[in-house]
Amino acid sequence: MAKQTKKLECLMKLQKALKEKFELENTVESLPKKLREEEDKLKRLSSDFLRLTEEFNAAREEEKSLTIRYEDAFALRTKYEKQAEFVTTNREMDALLKQQEEAKSQENTLHKARNAKQQQVEKLREELDKRDEECRVQQEIVDKEREKVSESVDSIYHKIDALNQELNKLKGNDISEELFERFSIISKRKKGEGIVPVHGQVCTGCNMVLPMQFVIDLRKKEENNEIEQCPYCSRVIYYEPLDPQEERKYIFVDIATSIDSLSSEEEIEESTKDEEILTEGEFSLD
Ligand SMILES: [Zn+2]
Known part of the structure; x- marks a missing residue:
């Protein structure tokens, strides 16, 4: 490189320190951004989890109710079957058979409905476990990111303070306050160059x-x-x-x-x- 004049030499030093400062400032800005993204993701996962929990609880209530109704239908059908021993006339027998048939059909319908609901509950339970694990993992990511941000921000601000002191030392006879400010703006616009x-x-x-x-x-x-x-x-x-x-x-x-x-x-x-x-x-x- 050719012999540099004093002003140019100072500006080059200034540029080096400014570039480093801009990079640090960018890092500080991007850190909370990452944290916010992770927090947003956690919020979405948690609200999904709550929605799914409600769905699961409702399905379980329906399953309980279907089980009770199925057991009642089972008991009714068994009762009609036992009554056959005490029937004496054909007319009575016809009526009883009809009742038995209806009870049997009701029992079958409820049996199917209860089994389907049981399957749905089981599927929701698995899904819920999966979401629970996802929330746990995401919570860990958020906690780590929070820690990282607070540690990094402290240490970065410390470095920026040191750089600012270094920059201030460069102001003087060769670099006027005005030149310093304007050069800082140009450097920032030109990504440190x-x-x-x-x-x-x-x-x-x-x-x-x-x-x-x-x-x-x-x-x-x-x-x-x-x-x-x-x-x-x-x-x-x-x-x-x-x-x-x-x-x-x-x-x-x-x-x-x-x-x-x-x-x-x-x-x-x-x-x-x-x-x-x-x-x-x-x-x-x-
Ligand atoms: Zn040019």
């Missing part, structure tokens, strides 16, 4: 090709300890020389021609205008 090198004519932050004269001016500014931003992405940029063969891949204008053509006042004015349009609405650090 607030300062990037220029290779040849290319900003490595946004991969846009910069005008050759702009790059030449950039190098002059660096020598004067001045800060420049990419007109396309607003990141702070600095020129980073590459191996000449490698650098050629990032150069799109013949340097000599470019300097000649840009020497006329008209061209320079044009170039400044472009810059203003491109940086509109973005931050300027000068």
Whole structure:
């Protein structure tokens, strides 16, 4: 890397600390999110469990009632069968047979209904056991997640405090309060990459090709300890020389021609205008 000016060096240190801080802040934000998701899942499982419990209890009540009715029907049919011994006339016998038949049919119907209900109760019991286990497992996940969040948040805030102190130390002669604030905003917007090198004519932050004269001016500014931003992405940029063969891949204008053509006042004015349009609405650090 080329000799860095003091401001650039400070901004690079600042970027490193800021990036670390942003990552920690993101972690703090995402931690409760995970906990909330797990808590929501537990709520859903618990309400399913309650609904199923009600269904199970109702089915069991129906099963009890069907059992009683079946036992009554069984007793009635047996009673009619015993009465056959005491029947004396054909007429009486016909009436009794009819009663027996009806009682038998009622007994069969209730027997079937009770068995079906028993099966349903058994199925619900299995389902209930399964849901109970799911709730237990989910409760464990939630408890662990709660513990993790409170521990992590404490330790992360501790780290963020330390980073803030480190960041404050970087404020001083080279990094004004204003530059510090603006650079922090750019870095946050650019996911921690607030300062990037220029290779040849290319900003490595946004991969846009910069005008050759702009790059030449950039190098002059660096020598004067001045800060420049990419007109396309607003990141702070600095020129980073590459191996000449490698650098050629990032150069799109013949340097000599470019300097000649840009020497006329008209061209320079044009170039400044472009810059203003491109940086509109973005931050300027000068
Ligand atoms: Zn850029």
